[in-house]
Amino acid sequence: MHVGSWAADEDLGLDVPEDCRSWLIVGHFPCAAAALNPADDHIYAFSYDGDGKPVLMHRDLESLVRSLITLKYFCEEREENEDLPPEELRTRIDSFDRLPFSEEASEWNRRYEEIVDGIF
Structure with missing residues (x-):
């Protein structure tokens, strides 16, 4: 589409x-x-x-896919270790693409806030 x-x-x-x-x-x-x-x-x-x-x-489709996979693995790790800080997700994604968190109202910042608040 x-x-x-x-x-x-x-x-x-x-x-x-x-x-x-x-x-x-x-x-x-x-x-x-x-x-x-x-x-x-x-x-x-x-x-x-x-x-x-x-x-x-x-920056490209590869970065989107990689970010989604990183989010998936991060969520799985948090199930095993609740002490894993949310900042770790940002650090991991920022290591290969700084764009996802660059806009304050981005979808990635919304998901991040949900993780911080414990609702994601």
């Missing part, structure tokens, strides 16, 4: 920029869709409650 059809199909009322409409949706977070811009290979987020403008999320 492409960003343009996703925004229309979901009836989100998002006015996405014309040059983003052909980007490929590669996944969904609780509050945003992730899309690949084939021109620069970056992954951008489109917030469900945002203004329709893309927010840079990852």
Whole structure:
């Protein structure tokens, strides 16, 4: 699915920029869709409650996948060791891509806060 059809199909009322409409949706977070811009290979987020403008999320698709795998392993480790600090997740992801936590309202910062609060 492409960003343009996703925004229309979901009836989100998002006015996405014309040059983003052909980007490929590669996944969904609780509050945003992730899309690949084939021109620069970056992954951008489109917030469900945002203004329709893309927010840079990852340097490439590999980084998105690696971050998700890192999150999965981190959560598994926390089940075994509740003392594992949430900051460790950020450190691990920052070691290969600094973009996920660079925007204050990013999906990664939202997930991080949920981990800190014990609800993720």
